Amino acid sequence: MKKIVIFGGTGTTGQCAVKYALEKGLKVRLMVRNEGTVPESFKGEVEVVKGDVVNPIDVSNAINGQDLVCVALGTRNDLKPTTELSTGMQNIVDAMKTTGIKQVSICLSTFLFFEKDKVPKIFTDLNAEHGRMLDVVKASGLEYRAIFPPHIADEPAGEYITAYDKSPGVSRSISKHDLGKFLIESLFDERHAGKLIGICTKPAC
DSSP states (O other): OOEEEEETTTSHHHHHHHHHHHHTTOEEEEEESOGGGSOGGGBTTBEEEEOOTTOHHHHHHHHTTOSEEEEOOOOTTOOSOOOHHHHHHHHHHHHHHHHTOOEEEEEOOGGGGSOGGGSOGGGHHHHHHHHHHHHHHHTSOSEEEEEEOSEEEOOOOOOEEEEESSOOOSOSEEEHHHHHHHHHHGGGOGGGTTEEEEEEEOOOO
């Protein structure tokens, strides 16, 4: 049974990734700052370790003994400037290199495909932080899957499409369920290794 550690697994997208990983038969570990944020439905189904992603020792402990890594870190709608996500990403990369784990999926943002002056000003600081996360993983030498979703919608799962190095451009949203699924599924498809992947909902015909 493959083991996966998920960072950000109690967030909107992260919870969907956890659910799909469990359905796929993976053994799931979550690192959380506050155990009270773990949904009741996960208790007894996942291994929970307490820690902070900005603490390299905590991150190393969370990654130790795992086969795969999924990063769904977010700011819970806090759009103020931060470096916590990129610091955490560097800690994750460092721990992966130390333990020899190669495969990681990362949830970023479709705004990284935009020219900087085209990014809505409200998202400028968060987009800059996502850019720093991307720089970390691109320099890592790992088999990363950098996934760039548009608006993450609270909608049922459906069909989605992907494209490399650009947004598919056929819709402006992706179901949280589909995004969570792809964060896990992409780890099992070698075609996605080392790729920047745009994703969005496939419109109904």
